[in-house]
Amino acid sequence: MISFCSLASGSSGNAQYIGNKTTKILLDAGLSGKYIQAGLEGIGVDPKDLDGIVITHEHSDHIKGIGVLMRRYGVPIYTTEGTWQGMVDKIGKVDLEKVHIIENNAVFSIKDIEVKAYPVSHDANDPVGYTFQNGSAKVGVITDLGHYTDAILDEIRSCDLVMLEANHDIEMLKMGSYPYYLKRRILSDVGHLSNETSGEIACDIVRNGRARNILLGHLSRENNFPDLAYETVRAIMESEGIRVGDDVMLNMTYRDKIGGLYVIK
Ligand SMILES: [Zn+2]
Ligand SMILES: [Zn+2]
Helix, strand or coil: CEEEEEEECCCCCCEEEEECCCCEEEECCCCCHHHHHHHHHHCCCCHHHCCEEECCCCCHHHHCCHHHHHHHHCCCEEEEHHHHHHHCCCCCCCCHHHEEEECCCCEEEECCEEEEEEECCCCCCCCEEEEEEECCEEEEEECCCCCCCHHHHHHHHCCCEEEEECCECHHHHHHCCCCHHHHHHHHCCCCCCEHHHHHHHHHHHHHCCCCCEEEEECCCCCCCCHHHHHHHHHHHHHHCCCCECCCEEEEECCCCCCCCEEEEC
């Protein structure tokens, strides 16, 4: 059994809770320690009980609260060497014994949850996405990547729940106020997934996989709206003959508040 809850998702901060009775994991901690503590308590999880924080990459919207959580609660972290090198100067003094370096593509266990880190294409040192499995329940989170590969699809097709990046609407981004270099970066292979690409992935993992819950996340504040992301992905899926709400549930995560709590048996 695995429960999943997004505490916040977006360019101003990311943290997701994945856990069960035995094991409690945080995926990224890109908000203040105070926000994360309140978010966890809001779903009945005592931050002292966290067994580990797994980190995707060193951008500040993913690591802002790491130092505080490590110092305050003694929580161990799991990160690739490249990500660790990119964050070590930004998180203050921490107990190095709590730092576990993992390999890209590694499978490791945190108590009774099996965690897999797989490589993604993003403009960071050594970024990864993660899947989490306990028994037959499996969830995956795939945000902060510029494009997807067959290997990534393979990884998330076996998930019951997938949180999927729907960062921007391509037209809004192109027409918007961002400087040219930033538009190029976001649209590049090492940037972020658009609503349209998110729709393509959603179709694949419903048609060829077992996803029954898809959550959209990491929305841009400037270049997207929740309704637009949702409607774009829904329309793409329906155009492929997938009945949203019937074949699969499609829901949102939020920038600055806790999303739904999903229990996968
Ligand atoms: Zn991010
Ligand atoms: Zn990033």
